[in-house]
Amino acid sequence: MNAPSSSSAARSPEGREQVRVLIVDDHAVVRRGIRAYLEVLDDLQVVAEAGDGQEALDRLEAMAAHGELPDVVLIDLLMPKMDGAAATARITECFPGVRVVVLTSFGEMERVHAALANGASGYLLKDAEPPEVITAIRVAARGDVFLDPAVARRLTQEIVSPPTGIGALTTRERDVLVLVASGRSNQEIADELVISERTARTHVSNVLRKLQLTSRTQAALVAVRAGLVPPQN
Template sequence: MSGDAAGTSIRVLIVDDHAVVRRGIRAYLEVLDDLEVAAEAADGEEALDKLQLMAAYQELPEVVLLDLLMPKIDGVAATTKITSLYPKVRVVILTSFGEMERVHAALAAGAAGYLLKDADPTEVVAAIRAAARGDVFLHPAIARKLTQEMVSPSTGLNALTGRERDVLILVAKGHSNQEIADEFVISERTARTHVSNVLRKLQLTSRTQAALVAVRQGLVPPDDAG
């Protein structure tokens, strides 16, 4: 199952909930001699249904090009099922989101490549060919970020985004979720999510612990801690 010098094409299943994206990718891939679009799917659930049908006819694709954020079954969950059910099928993630947590989740689920949607078409082709060979292909920006994390892992305050650090300071000062929401002109629900992310990343269980960390790290003077 590989598009090698023997003359067989690399068969690709394109999965994206935007028809225009699927058509664009198909149009580019179909002009290449060694690539063949086996099918398209609009979400993870449809992709799994099509793979099940393909497997029944022993016509599984070599590579699934998969959007990360889709209705019904998202990319990470779909990747997990695909790599579990069809271990010879390689998954390349194509997404407009570059958050590292999603990268880690997708790679942990067994993805063989990770591209941002602004990637050059030649990079998409390179990722598909690499996946078919059994290699892993990462968008250069993502590869750099992963390398940085290996050199200096994000731990403690380094794991927080700028907004999360600001939220930590307000938590340490005794602000409620609603007060944090008012400060940043966001919804209370979003503020609550930020607080939850801060606690999770710092491996804390309470706002009081968060306040102590903020004081200890010099973000808030002891007298300002609520």
């Protein structure tokens, strides 16, 4: 379901092409606040709002049918029905001409990596100043990437000094390591974390790979030494 963005872009009074924006957040007051400070700018136009990822996809499909796709989707991560990470992946797959900028309260690197891997063109924290949000939208519309300065610093640090050992594990992988050390099977891990058995198996494999281990027994020893679980009597 690929569709081009609108070919008849509107222009600001100064003749600049306007950037069309779709705001996606499950809090109406947040959407209204963002709309308020975007709409005072001549080169930005808020064309629609959505309260979750699924509603955003429905709106984009309807807009695509009329050749009126936005240029940028400004989206939160934690939302009902379909979260921002999943929606970002769907948007960039189904509407490749539309750029996605994440605006969220969550700055964990696991979430940053997931958003960027899913095709996001920007990642901002909600304590960002309005000029940063505006810049991120404009940069994304040009086809470039804009990152919150704090996020950019952490990404740079990862490149310069990549984490090793337990520090290399994501939050979910640490949870899996604890369950492995407790003697849980892949299916039991899946049940505990409410994921599929296949996903649990993948997490276990990633844990072993990152810790450079070859067995679950070795992983259990690492978890005990790291103080994640008490020694088994």
